[in-house]
Amino acid sequence: MIDAEVFEFVERCQKHTATGPLLTDLLATVRNLGFEHLILSGVPLGGQKLAPMVELNGWPEGWFARYVQADHAAVDGVCIYSAKTLKPFFWSDVPGKWSDTEGSRRVAGEATEFGIWSGFAVPMLSVHHWQSVLSFASSSKDCRVSQREQVQLVTMAIYAGMSIQALGTEDEAEGSDLLTDREKEILLWAAAGKTSSETSQILGLSERTVKWHSARAREAFGVATTTQAVVEAVRRRLIHP
Known part of the structure; x- marks a missing residue:
């Protein structure tokens, strides 16, 4: 060449x-x-x-x-x-x-x-x-x-x-405004392998609230699972696990 x-x-x-x-x-x-x-x-x-x-x-x-x-x-x-x-x-x-x-x-x-x-x-x-x-x-x-x-x-x-x-x-x-800070935080704990119940205890929130934020994150990316939302957030550099 x-x-x-x-x-x-x-x-x-x-x-x-x-x-x-x-x-x-x-x-x-x-x-x-x-x-x-x-x-x-x-x-x-x-x-x-x-x-x-x-x-x-x-x-x-x-x-x-x-x-x-x-x-x-x-x-x-x-x-x-x-x-x-x-x-x-x-x-x-x-x-x-x-x-x-x-x-x-x-x-x-x-x-x-x-x-x-x-x-x-x-x-x-x-x-x-x-x-x-x-x-x-x-x-x-x-x-x-x-x-x-x-x-x-x-x-x-x-x-x-x-x-x-x-x-x-x-x-x-x-895409920095796709997720709120709380949604990013919850996806980070999901990336670390924590369940909604465990994340609720860590953050001092109800499990229902954690699941609601997870659902909002999935909607933001148009994906079906929280795992897919984590992958998409990492790909877009919105979170860094």
């Missing part, structure tokens, strides 16, 4: 106003370097779930569903190492203490069922998460690219991440 293609992506990147076109553009560009899939997300810590933290999902559909359902992020060496470094790395270079565990080897083996064999990860700081990572995936058993191409990948990853954060900040500002 020539540098001009990278600069052209950067220029387009700054003009994207939605995640879908940005993902399509980035996937098309990095395909020239041998990468067919990618994912940009916050790095889960302390029991956090991956799904609400995903910003760009270019994983094979079946693989993403399995990864989330099995909570692979908790044992995946690539994901774990992404929380411990800001240095870009090839998946194959993850230190053995995280990559050679039974769980991490299982994740890597299952990924091959979906045509994912190797990859390159770009950790980065985030205003919405402890840390984020953009992980590029390849069907090649060894996706080694040159030092110059690594710089190209990092440049595109950083600009994509900056664009996503800018979009998220705009969404937060526009």
Whole structure:
């Protein structure tokens, strides 16, 4: 890939106003370097779930569903190492203490069922998460690219991440009045696994009042369950569990 293609992506990147076109553009560009899939997300810590933290999902559909359902992020060496470094790395270079565990080897083996064999990860700081990572995936058993191409990948990853954060900040500002402070508080306790009864005791409210606020939050997002309301509130950066 020539540098001009990278600069052209950067220029387009700054003009994207939605995640879908940005993902399509980035996937098309990095395909020239041998990468067919990618994912940009916050790095889960302390029991956090991956799904609400995903910003760009270019994983094979079946693989993403399995990864989330099995909570692979908790044992995946690539994901774990992404929380411990800001240095870009090839998946194959993850230190053995995280990559050679039974769980991490299982994740890597299952990924091959979906045509994912190797990859390159770009950790980065985030205003919405402890840390984020953009992980590029390849069907090649060894996706080694040159030092110059690594710089190209990092440049595109950083600009994509900056664009996503800018979009998220705009969404937060526009949707900041969707929930009252009490509704946010109750969703935070729901995110922590508390029942309506437990939340009522913690906040000194009646259980009926807690359920009423939960219902108002569900109505605000147009969802059927409180769990879905929690996910939507996290996605919109209205709460930070």
